[in-house]
Amino acid sequence: MRHVVATVIGLLLASAAWGQEASVAKPELAKVDQAAAQPADNAALPRLASHQDLRKLLATPSEKLARFSVDPGTPLRDALDMLSVVLSTPETVVEFRIAEDLFEAWQAAANLGEAPAGEWVGRRVRNRTPDAILREILKPLRATYLVRKDHILVVPRQCPISSDDFAPYLTVHAQFENVPWLDAVEHLAEETGVTVVIHPTVARLANEKNTVRVYFNNTHLFTALRLLAEMNNGSVVTTRDVLLIAPKDVAHQLIKSEEACSLANY
Secondary structure, eight states: OOOSSSEEESOOTTGGGOOSOOSOSSOOOOOOOGGGOSOGGGTTSOBOSOHHHHHHHHHSOOGGGTTOOOOTTOOHHHHHHHHHHHHOOSSOBOOEEEOHHHHHHTHHHHTOOOOOOOTTTTSOOSSOOHHHHHHHHHGGGTEEEEEOSSSEEEEETTSOTTSGGGGGGGEEEEEEEEEOHHHHHHHHHHHHTOEEEEOHHHHHHHHHSOOEEEEEEEEEHHHHHHHHHHTTTEEEEEOSSEEEEEEHHHHHHHHHTTSSEEOTTO
């Protein structure tokens, strides 16, 4: 998937958090090992193979979800496990993980309190998508989610990706051997779940150049993208939840007008 004009890779981080009111009253974060994000019975099954598969699944209505509901007071971990059971198949598992340390660091902003029951509880609703249900569950937590390479990560909406707290979730490991530049950027975006927008000028230069050969081992996403951007005379800036790779003069103007923040320190 590649767009030459203003390429957008990944799923929008901030907009996913708004939706109908959730049915979870008293949402709370259960202290569960992140490796056990799916039910134990599914532990031996393969996960969804790719980021694209997960995105397609989230956007596809399913009759299995017509009567799906969550009882008031259900812990978030349990609610996500219930949704995982409904969405998983004998061949694939949909895994949800919770960035519990981020919720702990941003607990005051998350405002974990009682939420009114959603109107959809106990009522048959057709053409419901997993994305819509997930947004309903996460809304009272002021949370959103990232679609990553092989799982869905729930994070606080208030925590910007440029914060130090978010850094451990943006570490990348990748080896690109004669890979097209746009494919390399796409791979990093899918691995982390972060939205990356590519300015048309940078995309055009990338299409005119040869492939890249680079290795990233335990490297911060911002550093990896900055190095890739410099190959096409570009810079990386952030607008809270979205990364933009733009020509250096465009990036400078955005920073000067305070429409974006520089990532030059990474």
